[in-house]
Amino acid sequence: MTASVPGELPVVFEDPVYRDAVVDLLGAIAYGEISAFERLAEDGKLAPTLEDKVEIAGMATVQFSRVGPLHDRIRALGADPFAAMAPFREALDLFHEHTAPSDWYESLVKAFVGDGLADDFYREIAAYLDPDTRDLVVASVDDAASSAFVVDRVRAAIAADHRLGGRLALWGRRLMGEALTQAQRVAADRDALSALLAGGVDRPGLDLAAIGRMFTRLTDRHAERMAELGLSA
Amino acid sequence: MTASVPGELPVVFEDPVYRDAVVDLLGAIAYGEISAFERLAEDGKLAPTLEDKVEIAGMATVQFSRVGPLHDRIRALGADPFAAMAPFREALDLFHEHTAPSDWYESLVKAFVGDGLADDFYREIAAYLDPDTRDLVVASVDDAASSAFVVDRVRAAIAADHRLGGRLALWGRRLMGEALTQAQRVAADRDALSALLAGGVDRPGLDLAAIGRMFTRLTDRHAERMAELGLSA
Numbered sequence: 001m002t003a004s005v006p007g008e009l010p011v012v013f014e015d016p017v018y019r020d021a022v023v024d025l026l027g028a029i030a031y032g033e034i035s036a037f038e039r040l041a042e043d044g045k046l047a048p049t050l051e052d053k054v055e056i057a058g059m060a061t062v063q064f065s066r067v068g069p070l071h072d073r074i075r076a077l078g079a080d081p082f083a084a085m086a087p088f089r090e091a092l093d094l095f096h097e098h099t100a101p102s103d104w105y106e107s108l109v110k111a112f113v114g115d116g117l118a119d120d121f122y123r124e125i126a127a128y129l130d131p132d133t134r135d136l137v138v139a140s141v142d143d144a145a146s147s148a149f150v151v152d153r154v155r156a157a158i159a160a161d162h163r164l165g166g167r168l169a170l171w172g173r174r175l176m177g178e179a180l181t182q183a184q185r186v187a188a189d190r191d192a193l194s195a196l197l198a199g200g201v202d203r204p205g206l207d208l209a210a211i212g213r214m215f216t217r218l219t220d221r222h223a224e225r226m227a228e229l230g231l232s233a
Numbered sequence: 234m235t236a237s238v239p240g241e242l243p244v245v246f247e248d249p250v251y252r253d254a255v256v257d258l259l260g261a262i263a264y265g266e267i268s269a270f271e272r273l274a275e276d277g278k279l280a281p282t283l284e285d286k287v288e289i290a291g292m293a294t295v296q297f298s299r300v301g302p303l304h305d306r307i308r309a310l311g312a313d314p315f316a317a318m319a320p321f322r323e324a325l326d327l328f329h330e331h332t333a334p335s336d337w338y339e340s341l342v343k344a345f346v347g348d349g350l351a352d353d354f355y356r357e358i359a360a361y362l363d364p365d366t367r368d369l370v371v372a373s374v375d376d377a378a379s380s381a382f383v384v385d386r387v388r389a390a391i392a393a394d395h396r397l398g399g400r401l402a403l404w405g406r407r408l409m410g411e412a413l414t415q416a417q418r419v420a421a422d423r424d425a426l427s428a429l430l431a432g433g434v435d436r437p438g439l440d441l442a443a444i445g446r447m448f449t450r451l452t453d454r455h456a457e458r459m460a461e462l463g464l465s466a
Contacts, residue, residue, distance in 0.1 A: 041270070
């Protein structure tokens with residue numbers, strides 16, 4: 001029985017381990033949106049035309065617009081949003097530092113493949129959450145609008161220059177590798193977040209085999225996204 | 234008789250000089266919002282805390298959110314938004330190039346004083362527009378939400394370091410000077426926009442004395458804003 005009254009928290013939040021895990025998760029997503037905003041706004045400098053710059057600035061503002069609701073929810077859970085985000089800053093900043101795009105097309109591939117991977121991961125986790133939190137997480141990672149623009153631009157550029165396809169395929173693999181490296185750091189550091197995946201007395205969790213299957217789904221979807229761009233994964 | 238039916242343009246747009254002037258004005262404001270977005274997002278790097286960075290990123294996204302409605306209106310007037318913005322890129326880019334903030338407080342003062350000055354100017358022009366365009370322009374420049382944050386941060390910093398007040402006062406004067414320089418370039422280049430202020434057969438305009446009074450109002454409000462920050466103008 002986890003039915004919730006508006007303004008009241010579902011019973012599941014009486015478990016402090018669960019509450020801490022949700023605060024962690026929302027903090028990680030919120031800081032992810034802030035750093036995605038910063039990076040996309042920065043990448044606008046690489047845009048070849050003002051039209052492209054406006055497109056990527058629009059993607060940046062969509063990311064930022066999700067921060068407010070996540071912060072509100074963290075506050076409703078009795079935590080401070082900035083304290084909740086703090087543990088994830090280093091890993092996310094390092095991810096971006098290690099994957100600074102060297103040109104416009106690397107930045108488009110990063111926006112599509114990197115954010116897509118993170119979004120898939122959060123959607124996987126969302127399955128283990130109470131309905132309110134799940135809806136908030138799913139709303140925070142839905143990014144369909146920008147995909148057509150990125151796919152269109154990247155495919156046109158590869159058609160015009162085939163060597164670019166080889167370089168961007170390597171770039172996609174590097175993004176995946178760096179994302180996994182930083183995700184492992186976070187998993188090792190944040191017991192609450194790991195406990196969420198492992199489950200609790202009243203909550204289903206993932207055993208090792210299930211984690212393996214989740215990982216397979218994430219890499220499959222990564223390969224699909226690369227293929228959509230016309231790149232080999 | 235300039236009453237408008239939704240979806241139809243007011244009769245005043247039958248005058249091609251007026252239409253061109255409005256397209257020019259909306260193009261200038263739209264590019265101003267885009268370049269304000271870029272600059273505020275960039276200034277986020279100077280923010281001393283993540284809280285400050287989130288505040289300025291929020292200000293950046295508010296600026297960008299106004300671009301869409303301005304572009305829609307330019308299209309409704311039968312023009313291309315990117316062509317409409319093109320004539321104003323050089324002056325606005327030069328303004329930002331010549332007033333790149335060297336620290337966080339210069340960027341806050343620029344956001345408050347520079348945008349405030351531009352907004353006042355557009356509000357002055359709005360008085361000479363048809364009601365629909367006037368409402369759109371006024372909605373595009375209303376920036377009250379961010380003011381309290383900037384005033385609070387700048388006043389606290391000046392209280393802690395009085396030399397900062399002297400430096401920021403000079404900075405405010407430089408912003409005003411550079412804004413006037415670029416505004417004069419635009420006025421000299423863009424006949425349609427100047428014609429808007431000069432009026433037409435059926436439209437009231439400004440004579441030299443009225444332009445002088447407008448200039449006095451703009452400098453008075455600039456001084457008020459500086460005083461609000463605790464700075465001499």
